[in-house]
Amino acid sequence: MSDPDIKALLGRAVEDEPPLTIDRAEVFRRGRRKLRNRRFTEVGGVAAGVVVAVVGAVVLIGVTGQDPDRLTPATPSTTSSGPPNVTGTSEYPPQYEETGGHAATLTDAFRTAGLLPAGVDVDPKPGKPAHPYFIKAMGTYHLDVDLVGDDGAGALSVEVSPVPVGTTVTCDDLKPSAEASCSANRIDGTDVVLVEETSSDGRRSISTVAVHQDGTKVTAYVSNAKSGVFKPEGDPPLSTDQLARIVTAPELVWG
Numbered sequence: 001m002s003d004p005d006i007k008a009l010l011g012r013a014v015e016d017e018p019p020l021t022i023d024r025a026e027v028f029r030r031g032r033r034k035l036r037n038r039r040f041t042e043v044g045g046v047a048a049g050v051v052v053a054v055v056g057a058v059v060l061i062g063v064t065g066q067d068p069d070r071l072t073p074a075t076p077s078t079t080s081s082g083p084p085n086v087t088g089t090s091e092y093p094p095q096y097e098e099t100g101g102h103a104a105t106l107t108d109a110f111r112t113a114g115l116l117p118a119g120v121d122v123d124p125k126p127g128k129p130a131h132p133y134f135i136k137a138m139g140t141y142h143l144d145v146d147l148v149g150d151d152g153a154g155a156l157s158v159e160v161s162p163v164p165v166g167t168t169v170t171c172d173d174l175k176p177s178a179e180a181s182c183s184a185n186r187i188d189g190t191d192v193v194l195v196e197e198t199s200s201d202g203r204r205s206i207s208t209v210a211v212h213q214d215g216t217k218v219t220a221y222v223s224n225a226k227s228g229v230f231k232p233e234g235d236p237p238l239s240t241d242q243l244a245r246i247v248t249a250p251e252l253v254w255g
Helices: 003-014 024-064 102-112 240-248
Strands: 120-122 134-137 140-149 153-162 181-187 190-198 204-211 216-223
Touching (some): 102 140
Antiparallel strands (some): 120 140, 190 204, 204 216
């Protein structure tokens, strides 16, 4: 059978069928509309997921105060059977204090060197040791105690810090007021600056600073005002000579 014959047979088979009325433009229009709807649904779903994630993160941050990616797992609480820490001071938060290491070495050196003269004792604050002790806080070593002695009561502060070797000290290092008297001395080969000052409220104080040959800077301050005393009376518990002995003590070295 030839091609013409086949075409003739097909023509007779469909000659009674109604003509096709397909609108190609309408087909394409409907297809494009379905495609737009599907894309909108997909984008909307992604956007909704992002919104849920952002809102969830904001709510979580509001509740916990932390970034969800930085949340740390909770750790079980433990009960320590050791003694309470009574070596801190109210001036520095506990997490910034260290009483071990070189701070403990300075504490032992201060006590064994007898840098507090006879007749002068520590008046311990509540919950604090009844002896002078150093802590390391903010990168330097500090000693802060209340003292009571035969000549008076007051407070003593000592600071040990590093400076470049060869640094010299002057009255400006202690920032004295206009009413204060300042003097520079050389004691046991070390330059020492002393400042004495009396305030209108009755506070009397002595400040000293010295730099050792190894670059250790020691500053000491004593006044006749103990902690919590607003109207001090009398003399400081240490004299200028006794305070100068502290800042020049070879036992107090940076480490």
